Amino acid sequence: MTATQTSPRVLMEGSEALARAAIVAGCRFFAGYPMTPFTEVLEHFAKLLPDAGGVCINAESELEAVGMTWGALSTGARAATGSTGQGLSLMQESFSEITLAELPLVVFNMARGQQDYYQATRGGGHGDYRHIVLAPQDVTEGVELVQLAFHLADKWRNPSLVYGDYLIAHTQEALSIEPISFPDLPAKDWAVDGTLSGSGESRAVTPLGVSKFGQRALGQEGKAQYIATKLPLMEREVRVETGFVDDAETIVVAFGSPAKFVKYAINQLRAAGHRIGYIRPITLWPFPYETITDAAKGARVRRIGSFELSAGQMIDDVRIGAAGQVPVQFIGGVSTDHSGFGVGRILDVDVIRERLLALHEDRALPVIPGYEVNSYTLEPHQAEATR
Amino acid sequence: MTTTTPPPGPVLDTAHAPSVAARMVEAKKPDLLLTQEHHMCPGCGEPVAIRQFLETITQLDAVERAIGVAGIGCYTSFSGTMDVDLVQALHGRAPSVATGVKRMLPDALVFTLQGDGDMVNEGLQEVIHTAARGENVTCILLNNGVFGETGGHMTATTVLGQRTKNSIDGRDAEYHGYPILIGDLIAQLQGAAYVARGSVHNAGSVARTQKMFKRAFESQLAGEGFSFVEVLTMCPTGWFIPTAEGPDYMTETLGEVHIMGELKVDGKVHTTDELHAQNVQKQREVEEALAQGGLEKDHQRPI
Numbered sequence: 001m002t003a004t005q006t007s008p009r010v011l012m013e014g015s016e017a018l019a020r021a022a023i024v025a026g027c028r029f030f031a032g033y034p035m036t037p038f039t040e041v042l043e044h045f046a047k048l049l050p051d052a053g054g055v056c057i058n059a060e061s062e063l064e065a066v067g068m069t070w071g072a073l074s075t076g077a078r079a080a081t082g083s084t085g086q087g088l089s090l091m092q093e094s095f096s097e098i099t100l101a102e103l104p105l106v107v108f109n110m111a112r113g114q115q116d117y118y119q120a121t122r123g124g125g126h127g128d129y130r131h132i133v134l135a136p137q138d139v140t141e142g143v144e145l146v147q148l149a150f151h152l153a154d155k156w157r158n159p160s161l162v163y164g165d166y167l168i169a170h171t172q173e174a175l176s177i178e179p180i181s182f183p184d185l186p187a188k189d190w191a192v193d194g195t196l197s198g199s200g201e202s203r204a205v206t207p208l209g210v211s212k213f214g215q216r217a218l219g220q221e222g223k224a225q226y227i228a229t230k231l232p233l234m235e236r237e238v239r240v241e242t243g244f245v246d247d248a249e250t251i252v253v254a255f256g257s258p259a260k261f262v263k264y265a266i267n268q269l270r271a272a273g274h275r276i277g278y279i280r281p282i283t284l285w286p287f288p289y290e291t292i293t294d295a296a297k298g299a300r301v302r303r304i305g306s307f308e309l310s311a312g313q314m315i316d317d318v319r320i321g322a323a324g325q326v327p328v329q330f331i332g333g334v335s336t337d338h339s340g341f342g343v344g345r346i347l348d349v350d351v352i353r354e355r356l357l358a359l360h361e362d363r364a365l366p367v368i369p370g371y372e373v374n375s376y377t378l379e380p381h382q383a384e385a386t387r
Numbered sequence: 388m389t390t391t392t393p394p395p396g397p398v399l400d401t402a403h404a405p406s407v408a409a410r411m412v413e414a415k416k417p418d419l420l421l422t423q424e425h426h427m428c429p430g431c432g433e434p435v436a437i438r439q440f441l442e443t444i445t446q447l448d449a450v451e452r453a454i455g456v457a458g459i460g461c462y463t464s465f466s467g468t469m470d471v472d473l474v475q476a477l478h479g480r481a482p483s484v485a486t487g488v489k490r491m492l493p494d495a496l497v498f499t500l501q502g503d504g505d506m507v508n509e510g511l512q513e514v515i516h517t518a519a520r521g522e523n524v525t526c527i528l529l530n531n532g533v534f535g536e537t538g539g540h541m542t543a544t545t546v547l548g549q550r551t552k553n554s555i556d557g558r559d560a561e562y563h564g565y566p567i568l569i570g571d572l573i574a575q576l577q578g579a580a581y582v583a584r585g586s587v588h589n590a591g592s593v594a595r596t597q598k599m600f601k602r603a604f605e606s607q608l609a610g611e612g613f614s615f616v617e618v619l620t621m622c623p624t625g626w627f628i629p630t631a632e633g634p635d636y637m638t639e640t641l642g643e644v645h646i647m648g649e650l651k652v653d654g655k656v657h658t659t660d661e662l663h664a665q666n667v668q669k670q671r672e673v674e675e676a677l678a679q680g681g682l683e684k685d686h687q688r689p690i
Contacts (some may be wrong), residue, residue, distance in 0.1 A: 071487020
């Protein structure tokens, strides 16, 4: 993947940069429903797409947003929808079935924190499906990964999701939107345009495993089996960044914009002589299990930490990767601003550095002042497990 | 217990070939069906309605720009047998999918095929918003007042007193609420250009419904905005009645509440009362014409 030209950098908010990157990638349809901190992404698509020959619809609900996008995708257009994790919860039925329909959907999650990891990587929908999940650490990387998301979605005829957050949506960075050239992809001969109606060769874009009369139909069971064999093949798209892993005693796994904070803190700790390294999954699915498995085999490695702004979701994958070779400890936590939309107190280099050091020195995690009052207290009737 | 021998049936003379060649069912198949076979129950009205709009697409010479979006119901099995480029939507979601298709392909003739459970229960907001946006698509509703595919359960269009598996003593307004007259509702929306409710319970209604499809598609092709054709269809299985009683049951129950006629033409909304008066008047004219010995002139009348 290579940028084909360079132009002067401009200061641009993340939401606009991601929308522009999508349009550069050929996106010509977007439908969404406003929701903080995703709203500005929708605003920029609404502003930019008409001039690019595209359409942006302010859908009446998230359900309709994903439905409209489904329709646009069925015509072969590059198309996307998005929301926060809350809005994406509403779209989950479509996410499941759109995967069975093999439509190259691109989804933007401008998440409220990192509590949508399960939703993004496991999904809240039914059945066996996976979305390729790309988690940029900043706006500049987001501009690349958005374009990659469209390419991978078409390459595999499988949805891909760009996992952003409040910071990526709202931070301004100096950047230029360069179109990236990817390998050629096959023509979308499966797309409907009406021209084959009445020919006896009309097409059906469907999740149901049915086909037009006379054509081979997989059936529901066959379609599910077909998708099941496709999923492992997509795992070759795994992307990961590592740093200071070779001689590390402590390895921290982090993704998205918090990973950039973690990397900064680790650079400081390295300068102070602490052997700490990091692994940053760029694809959350497929997850870089092998990278973690290999790192856990390192002669000096004693522990792996999972830093994420949730109650601990990615840690499941970190544990699978570590495969019991070294202990895996959770060093993140739920952290947003009071509204639940924005940046919380753990996303602070000083706080993160203290947590990394505590992990590294096998000490208890520092308490975040003010957070302890929100802890759940065990009720007497809950003390014993029911047998 | 004694058994009786059934009376002998008519005896066919098979000693020589018939004087008129047999007509295969295939010969009566609309051009836009890949097979004459279907999986609907005997007495179902859906295949008749589907035939009407498929023939209309052919008559309008709009075949090679036709794209269907199917909902989920009994009629979904036609998504594989209609020779039309097709997108299969989720239950209730066809109008938004059709919106995406149409916005990318403005010259296509885009229609949805939905049932009352799909459109009026699960996806009510979809069709309402699509109509309100004046989305230039045609939504087709096959309304039989029950979830036929699940075996006869109450939908939002089930009329008061109608027995279903979950309104076993008849739909009771106090307990189950009132039916939604979706065509009437949509006609009120500014974005709706053409709204009509037909049926397929007899030959006259079939012909009348086909004209509604024609006007709806013509409206779309002229870019006038949202068009909507609701077709009352028989579901003897889901109504728990003998097959042959379907048409009469339909006119006496659904047909008395979901009044047939053109609910909106050229921006003018016609109320249920107006349509009912029109239908009564038309019925009187037909009876008078019959009394005078013929209906030929009636065939030339617009609907």
